[in-house]
Amino acid sequence: xxxxxxxxxxxxxxxxxxxxxxxxxxxxxxxxxxxxxxxxxxxxxxxxxxxxxxxxxxxxxxxxxxxxxxxxxxxxxxxxxxxxxxxxxxxxxxxxxxxxxxxxxxxxxxxxxxxxxxxxxxxxxxxxxxxxxxxxxxxxxxxxxxxxxxxxxxxxxxxxxxxxxxxxxxxxxxxxxxxxxxxxxxxxxxxxxxxxxxxxxxxxxxxxxxxxxxxxxxxxxxxxxxxxxxxxxxxxxxxxxxxxxxxxxxxxxxxxxxxxxxxxxxxxxxxxxxxxxxxxxxxxxxxxxxxxxxxxxxxxxxxxxxxxxxxxxxxxxxxxxxxxxxxxxxxxxxxxxxxxxxxxxxxxxxxxxxxxxxxxxxxxxxxxxxxxxxxxxxxxxxxxxxxxxxxxxxxxxxxxxxxxxxxxxxxxxxxxxxxxxxxxxxxxxxxxxxxxxxxxxxxxxxxxxxxxxxxxxxxxxxxxxxxxxxxxxxxxxxxxxx
Amino acid sequence: xxxxxxxxxxxxxxxxxxxxxxxxxxxxxxxxxxxxxxxxxxxxxxxxxxxxxxxxxxxxxxxxxxxxxxxxxxxxxxxxxxxxxxxxxxxxxxxxxxxxxxxxxxxxxxxxxxxxxxxxxxxxxxxxxxxxxxxxxxxxxxxxxxxxxxxxxxxxxxxxxxxxxxxxxxxxxxxxxxxxxxxxxxxxxxxxxxxxxxxxxxxxxxxxxxxxxxxxxxxxxxxxxxxxxxxxxxxxxxxxxxxxxxxxxxxxxxxxxxxxxxxxxxxxxxxxxxxxxxxxxxxxxxxxxxxxxxxxxxxxxxxxx
Numbered sequence: 001x002x003x004x005x006x007x008x009x010x011x012x013x014x015x016x017x018x019x020x021x022x023x024x025x026x027x028x029x030x031x032x033x034x035x036x037x038x039x040x041x042x043x044x045x046x047x048x049x050x051x052x053x054x055x056x057x058x059x060x061x062x063x064x065x066x067x068x069x070x071x072x073x074x075x076x077x078x079x080x081x082x083x084x085x086x087x088x089x090x091x092x093x094x095x096x097x098x099x100x101x102x103x104x105x106x107x108x109x110x111x112x113x114x115x116x117x118x119x120x121x122x123x124x125x126x127x128x129x130x131x132x133x134x135x136x137x138x139x140x141x142x143x144x145x146x147x148x149x150x151x152x153x154x155x156x157x158x159x160x161x162x163x164x165x166x167x168x169x170x171x172x173x174x175x176x177x178x179x180x181x182x183x184x185x186x187x188x189x190x191x192x193x194x195x196x197x198x199x200x201x202x203x204x205x206x207x208x209x210x211x212x213x214x215x216x217x218x219x220x221x222x223x224x225x226x227x228x229x230x231x232x233x234x235x236x237x238x239x240x241x242x243x244x245x246x247x248x249x250x251x252x253x254x255x256x257x258x259x260x261x262x263x264x265x266x267x268x269x270x271x272x273x274x275x276x277x278x279x280x281x282x283x284x285x286x287x288x289x290x291x292x293x294x295x296x297x298x299x300x301x302x303x304x305x306x307x308x309x310x311x312x313x314x315x316x317x318x319x320x321x322x323x324x325x326x327x328x329x330x331x332x333x334x335x336x337x338x339x340x341x342x343x344x345x346x347x348x349x350x351x352x353x354x355x356x357x358x359x360x361x362x363x364x365x366x367x368x369x370x371x372x373x374x375x376x377x378x379x380x381x382x383x384x385x386x387x388x389x390x391x392x393x394x395x396x397x398x399x400x401x402x403x404x405x406x407x408x409x410x411x412x413x414x415x416x417x418x419x420x421x422x423x424x425x426x427x428x429x430x431x432x433x434x435x436x437x438x439x440x441x442x443x444x445x446x447x448x449x450x451x452x453x454x455x456x457x458x459x460x461x462x463x464x465x466x467x468x469x470x471x472x473x474x475x476x477x478x479x480x481x482x
Numbered sequence: 483x484x485x486x487x488x489x490x491x492x493x494x495x496x497x498x499x500x501x502x503x504x505x506x507x508x509x510x511x512x513x514x515x516x517x518x519x520x521x522x523x524x525x526x527x528x529x530x531x532x533x534x535x536x537x538x539x540x541x542x543x544x545x546x547x548x549x550x551x552x553x554x555x556x557x558x559x560x561x562x563x564x565x566x567x568x569x570x571x572x573x574x575x576x577x578x579x580x581x582x583x584x585x586x587x588x589x590x591x592x593x594x595x596x597x598x599x600x601x602x603x604x605x606x607x608x609x610x611x612x613x614x615x616x617x618x619x620x621x622x623x624x625x626x627x628x629x630x631x632x633x634x635x636x637x638x639x640x641x642x643x644x645x646x647x648x649x650x651x652x653x654x655x656x657x658x659x660x661x662x663x664x665x666x667x668x669x670x671x672x673x674x675x676x677x678x679x680x681x682x683x684x685x686x687x688x689x690x691x692x693x694x695x696x697x698x699x700x701x702x703x704x705x706x707x708x709x710x711x712x713x714x715x716x717x718x719x720x721x722x723x724x725x726x727x728x729x730x731x732x733x734x735x736x737x738x739x740x741x742x743x744x745x746x747x748x749x750x751x752x753x754x755x756x757x758x759x760x761x762x763x764x765x766x767x768x769x770x771x772x773x774x775x776x777x778x779x780x781x782x783x784x785x786x787x
Binding site for chain 2: 148157164168412420444451455458469
């Protein structure tokens with residue numbers, strides 16, 4: 001069950017450093033026409049590629065993206081900016097920053113204070129060309145202050161300090177100076193982005209602003225990546241001691257990474273605050289942090305395109321699940337099918353699994369119905385043709401929530417078992433797992449989309465780190481055995 | 483003075499709880515050098531196990547079996563189930579990443595924590611579940627020394643925590659399993675070469691850590707009376723603080739750190755304000771990390787080249 005185009009990973013290859021690994025990775029292409037397209041895409045250089053992606057994003061509102069979709073687009077672009085910033089800290093410099101969202105919050109709160117009626121009698125209402133740079137400089141300084149411990153703290157300790165910094169930020173905004181920061185009620189009535197006689201009020205305007213910012217950030221990061229500093233970051237990530245002996249000022253380089261990440265996060269925060277018109281402490285709590293991490297990990301830490309693409313995918317899943325049960329149903333079954341098609345080779349096995357799953361479903365449904373009519377009384381949550389298709393397949397008794405809960409526990413156990421067993425047994429076990437997944441989806445998961453989407457994010461983090469730590473677009477890191 | 487002593491007693495009780503959670507956390511760090519961010523969520527699961535045991539035996543107001551027996555069942559079941567969950571977590575999420583770059587299991591741990599928290603929310607709902615401790619344990623039947631009261635739940639928590647800590651110390655220092663754990667903590671490869679079953683030892687560590695967290699969860703339910711899916715995150719943060727203040731990887735350090743954090747929190751709440759208690763505890767941790775990253779009882783780790 002592996003991608004055919006993947007070379008067998010036989011442990012760390014001795015003597016193959018990151019550069020070699022990356023060159024080797026360049027030669028892995030998708031099969032058939034997809035591989036051709038991939039090669040052509042890679043040949044055109046980074047800035048035309050970026051321009052194409054930017055143009056594609058800019059065209060989307062013109063072809064009928066509006067209302068809800070536009071809001072999703074804006075949220076997605078904010079997360080893309082955050083993932084790009086986090087990529088500097090985690091992907092390039094290899095520092096695990098768990099307080100990253102606090103910088104996002106700092107940007108949002110900073111902008112909110114500088115452009116609302118919160119301070120003084122009539123408030124400060126700076127134009128955006130003043131307030132945004134002020135907030136960004138502030139974030140850079142804050143990043144230096146928080147990153148200061150990384151002078152002496154290695155890996156884990158830095159993670160702890162930043163985690164607590166992030167939590168302290170939420171506690172701070174919740175409890176300190178409620179007159180100014182608003183406590184749990186946050187700050188409302190924030191000015192829109194304005195300056196030079198212009199004022200952004202529509203969501204379309206914010207969408208375009210974010211597209212421009214994301215493209216510019218990606219271009220800057222691309223240049224930064226191939227600069228002296230970018231190489232220094234990666235050197236520090238791979239081996240701080242070796243980097244230090246190559247006269248790289250390790251501490252200063254780490255602090256720079258921290259600051260750069262903080263600035264990007266704060267920039268995202270300012271736009272977020274202006275677009276939302278309000279900020280609340282809960283906007284900057286752990287779920288957002290985990291969302292950004294999921295995007296980065298899914299796309300591939302260390303790769304600009306990966307960070308952006310991962311953030312887009314994660315946000316589309318995250319927001320798409322909040323739509324109607326039918327829409328989220330399409331998303332759920334579509335994702336499962338996509339994973340099976342990509343991961344299950346050869347196609348005979350794929351066909352066998354799908355056929356067996358379908359047969360198992362119809363058989364179970366028929367048997368349950370023959371025993372008692374109430375065993376199939378509860379219909380699926382999905383409606384439309386998907387619901388019709390599932391009605392005679394998935395067996396749902398009336399009042400199935402309790403059963404669904406047990407099903408969920410069993411499903412998690414089955415998934416764990418699926419990872420442990422190998423070969424034919426895995427294929428066989430896959431069939432009941434798929435059926436159970438559908439049952440659990442129709443009974444409990446699609447009924448609580450707000451929890452389900454968080455579960456998905458957590459699952460993405462776990463599964464990606466185990467199955468493909470380099471992400472979808474990242475390059476595999478090869479470490480010499482110590 | 484009476485207020486001071488009362489706050490001290492309350493602080494020691496919550497501190498004992500934090501210490502139990504911190505013990506498992508610090509043991510896992512010892513053998514795997516992994517910050518198990520999901521450890522706090524084991525505490526949460528333990529609290530839920532306790533709640534459902536009470537419900538199973540008739541609910542808090544009409545318990546169908548003798549209360550001491552109920553308590554024993556609660557603690558034992560929580561220890562076993564949560565310990566098992568800890569083992570499953572290690573087997574599924576952490577073992578495949580044992581030789582991966584250091585950052586990978588940390589990210590997985592965040593994912594596991596988030597997953598457990600939201601699973602609890604899916605299965606048990608977001609509304610708080612109430613233990614109603616006072617309906618089956620008479621709280622007034624405690625000890626009264628001067629104006630300081632130690633109620634019966636507090637006594638139980640303190641005694642049990644001391645027993646478990648002493649037992650753990652015996653296990654780690656005197657038994658074969660403890661020797662294996664220390665060997666794995668010191669050098670995993672060398673331990674493996676000496677014939678120690680490293681996988682089993684690590685799984686056992688997760689089981690013991692999980693069991694302690696489960697017991698602490700039941701204690702937390704009895705003390706604070708309510709359980710929500712999010713208590714694990716805060717408890718986890720407090721336990722990190724305790725383990726880190728005491729010196730991460732050190733067992734006496736975790737106990738000392740837990741008691742310190744509990745007492746500090748209690749005094750901050752009592753003398754300053756409950757609004758700032760979390761914030762001040764977090765800042766205390768950051769300050770300790772900056773001044774003495776190895777903690778109070780930890781040893782400075784030399785970086786091996």
